[in-house]
Amino acid sequence: MITGLLCLLITISLYCLCKKGYRRRPRIYLSPLLVTPVVLVIGLLVTHIPYETYNNGGQWLNHLLQPATIAFAIPLFKYYQVLKKHVVVILISVLSGSLMAMFSSALLAQSMHLDTALVNSLVPRSVTTPIAMSVSQVIGGVPNMTAVFVIITGLLGTMIGPLIVKWFHIDNEVARGVLLGTGAHGTGTSKAFEFSSLTGTISSISMIIAALFTLGAAPFIISWLF
Known part of the structure; x- marks a missing residue:
């Protein structure tokens, strides 16, 4: 559970960092939607953390997708x-x-x-x-x-x-x-x-x-x- 929450915090931090970089230099190859998952996949492979463990924390981001759509x-x-x-x-x-x-x-x-x-x-x-x-x-x-x-x-x-x-x-x-x-x-x-x-x-x-x-x-x- 602690590992899942840590993964969640890393995901959010990484996305915010990538988004800040994209605002400074708006190039598609710097898009947080591209960079964030690539870095996360590499990180999970290197650290041998199972996807299920990561998803214990990451699932909360999925739950936020639907209410976020309402903001439109x-x-x-x-x-x-x-x-x-x-x-x-x-x-x-x-x-x-x-x-x-x-x-x-x-x-x-x-x-x-x-x-x-x-x-x-x-x-x-x-x-x-x-x-x-x-x-x-x-x-x-x-x-x-x-x-x-x-x-x-x-x-x-x-x-x-x-x-x-x-x-x-x-x-x-x-x-x-x-x-x-x-x-x-x-x-x-x-x-x-x-x-x-x-x-x-x-x-x-x-x-x-x-x-x-x-x-x-x-x-x-x-x-x-x-």
């Missing part, structure tokens, strides 16, 4: 009128993007002849972690693997998203927000707030809509494909 309600309230004005465009864009993400993940995994459990774990990769893990469990995936795929998706989306914005000269804040929120969930939303508060708000609502839609649609898509 603050910017949603602030920009309610803007959201109301663009609600149809946001809904159509997010639902289309979510469908594309689920179908492309399943079909790509099938084409690579991956195990069914891995295919099911990949399908909800484009939504926020707590919902993605819940969807994965419902459709027969491996929640822990889904969490890994979610992180990879978020990091890639954070790298590619800003490049797409730059190359295609996407100046509209609604378009930027939908792009990052639908494609890279929470990580993309964090990046979206670097553009502007409105872009981040649109991204957060896009992430939430995508998560709710995936939660309802994923079981039907899996049953239809298989």
Whole structure:
């Protein structure tokens, strides 16, 4: 128990340190979402600490994911009128993007002849972690693997998203927000707030809509494909 709590404190301290470094030098390879897990994995391997022991303390961070998502309600309230004005465009864009993400993940995994459990774990990769893990469990995936795929998706989306914005000269804040929120969930939303508060708000609502839609649609898509 003491070792688990120590691991929890080390995880939080490491993340805060990485975040401070990322603020000074915002490069994707310095992202705390990338550096923190890599350093932790290396540390566990070197010290021979079992994952179960680490998770005795680390599980508390998982419990905080869902209430943390509620914090997005603050910017949603602030920009309610803007959201109301663009609600149809946001809904159509997010639902289309979510469908594309689920179908492309399943079909790509099938084409690579991956195990069914891995295919099911990949399908909800484009939504926020707590919902993605819940969807994965419902459709027969491996929640822990889904969490890994979610992180990879978020990091890639954070790298590619800003490049797409730059190359295609996407100046509209609604378009930027939908792009990052639908494609890279929470990580993309964090990046979206670097553009502007409105872009981040649109991204957060896009992430939430995508998560709710995936939660309802994923079981039907899996049953239809298989």
